[in-house]
Amino acid sequence: MSKLLKVSTFYAVIIMILLSLSACGTNDTISSQKLEEGEPEKMAKNKEGDSAKTRQYTDVLGREVVIPDQPQRVVALWSVGELLALNTKPVGSTKNLLRFYSEEEQKDIEIVGEGVMGDYEKVLSLQPDLILVYAKATAEELEQYSKIAPTVATAFFGDPFQTLRDVGEIMNKREQAEQWITAYQERVEKIRVKAANLKEQGEKALVIQFALKDIYLYHSDTFPTIFDAYEFELTDKQKELQKDEAFAPQVVSLELLPEFNADRIFLIVNDDESRAILENIQNSRIWKDLPAVKNNKVYEIQNRISTKDVTTLDWALDEVFHLLEQ
Numbered sequence: 400m401s402k403l404l405k406v407s408t409f410y411a412v413i414i415m416i417l418l419s420l421s422a423c424g425t426n427d428t429i430s431s432q433k434l435e436e437g438e439p440e441k442m443a444k445n446k447e448g449d450s451a452k453t454r455q456y457t458d459v460l461g462r463e464v465v466i467p468d469q470p471q472r473v474v475a476l477w478s479v480g481e482l483l484a485l486n487t488k489p490v491g492s493t494k495n496l497l498r499f500y501s502e503e504e505q506k507d508i509e510i511v512g513e514g515v516m517g518d519y520e521k522v523l524s525l526q527p528d529l530i531l532v533y534a535k536a537t538a539e540e541l542e543q544y545s546k547i548a549p550t551v552a553t554a555f556f557g558d559p560f561q562t563l564r565d566v567g568e569i570m571n572k573r574e575q576a577e578q579w580i581t582a583y584q585e586r587v588e589k590i591r592v593k594a595a596n597l598k599e600q601g602e603k604a605l606v607i608q609f610a611l612k613d614i615y616l617y618h619s620d621t622f623p624t625i626f627d628a629y630e631f632e633l634t635d636k637q638k639e640l641q642k643d644e645a646f647a648p649q650v651v652s653l654e655l656l657p658e659f660n661a662d663r664i665f666l667i668v669n670d671d672e673s674r675a676i677l678e679n680i681q682n683s684r685i686w687k688d689l690p691a692v693k694n695n696k697v698y699e700i701q702n703r704i705s706t707k708d709v710t711t712l713d714w715a716l717d718e719v720f721h722l723l724e725q
Contacts, residue, residue: 456569458552459534462541466549469571470529476517476544477533478553480708481566484579491525493517499703499711516540523547531569556707559623563709583713587628590716594629597723598663604631605661605691608702609677610669613650616640621705624715625665629723634659653685664691665722666699698722 456466475482475489479496482489483504491509493516509525512518515533522530527548532540534555544550551569554562560580567576606622608615618641619626619633626633633641636659640646668674680686691697700722704715 456551459554459557459565460541460552462552464545464549464551466551466569467528470569472525472527473529473531473570474511474517474522474525474527474548475531476511476515476522476536477555478531478562478566478708480706480710481553481563482531482570484563484709484713485567485570485572485575487570487572489531490527491517491522499701499706504710519543519547529569531566556621559707559709559712579709583709586713586716590628590720591630594720594723597720598629598631602631602662603634603660604663604665605634605637605656605659606665606667607651607656608667608669608705609673610667612672612676614653614656615648616651617648617705618646621707622665623707624704624712624719628712628716629719631663634661636660653680653683656689657685661689661691662694662696664689664697665704666697667702667705668699669702698725 452468453465454468455463457463473482473487473489474491475496476493477496479489479492479500483500488506489508491511493512493514494510495514497505497508497510509521511521511525516536522544530544530548530550532544532550532552534552534557536552541550541552553565553569563576563579564573567573604625606617606619606625608617616637619637625631666677668677686692700715700718703711704718
């Protein structure tokens with residue numbers, strides 16, 4: 400995590416000036432002609448109005464940032480799903496972050512780069528009044544984007560509901576965030592009832608990802624739809640591994656898979672090379688002898704499920720249900 404950064408008074412003033420120049424088009428810009436004419440009282444009122452339209456926000460890195468009270472032009476270099484859940488479309492985001500969303504959800508969102516942190520010049524061209532980045536952004540990246548507009552960091556794969564609340568606070572849509580969470584929890588309760596006949600109580604699940612020619616195991620917190628919404632239990636082997644506080648994503652061998660003894664296996668296949676590895680493994684005796692394989696309870700699910708934003712949680716509820724009823 401980056402070191403905590405504090406915005407100086409001078410820097411905050413610079414940000415406010417940038418906001419007054421860029422927010423909501425050019426209607427609020429004081430032209431040079433008016434400056435020459437001299438309107439000191441009107442200028443003072445404009446400054447007071449601009450000040451009233453901003454507020455101070457402390458982001459997940461502990462940085463104090465002056466942000467618009469009602470952000471209008473947001474470039475999302477993170478937290479796209481949270482913005483969409485709040486019925487807010489960013490003016491720009493990256494191809495990487497948008498790849499899982501529907502055409503309708505992506506409509507009118509400008510692509511500002513391939514990777515997570517985007518392209519500076521493309522972001523600048525959109526004249527945002529707010530930029531969202533992830534908590535792993537470097538001090539240099541934070542400083543660079545802060546020259547364009549107030550830049551706020553949100554959690555890197557943290558608790559999805561807390562992240563939605565954070566974005567709701569940033570966007571001044573706290574009530575909408577709580578409404579979304581309530582509606583989602585109601586959906587979970589209903590779908591659990593529907594799924595009751597599709598699974599047995601106490602069934603244990605394993606989620607593995609085929610990527611970079613290896614098999615990866617992640618902490619169960621990465622897949623709340625599987626282990627929380629649908630209430631599948633952890634295998635004893637994964638429980639044992641997760642007792643280690645330093646547990647991190649790790650490669651597991653084919654030979655280790657029988658030790659998990661999972662009733663259900665959910666597969667994520669990341670790339671073509673990894674699919675070839677999976678197809679080869681599926682012909683092995685070890686794979687064929689796994690209980691989940693023998694009982695035809697192996698499901699391939701899109702790697703979107705590992706992104707864990709709230710919009711993905713909503714998508715995954717239906718996606719997992721459809722897999723279970725196959």
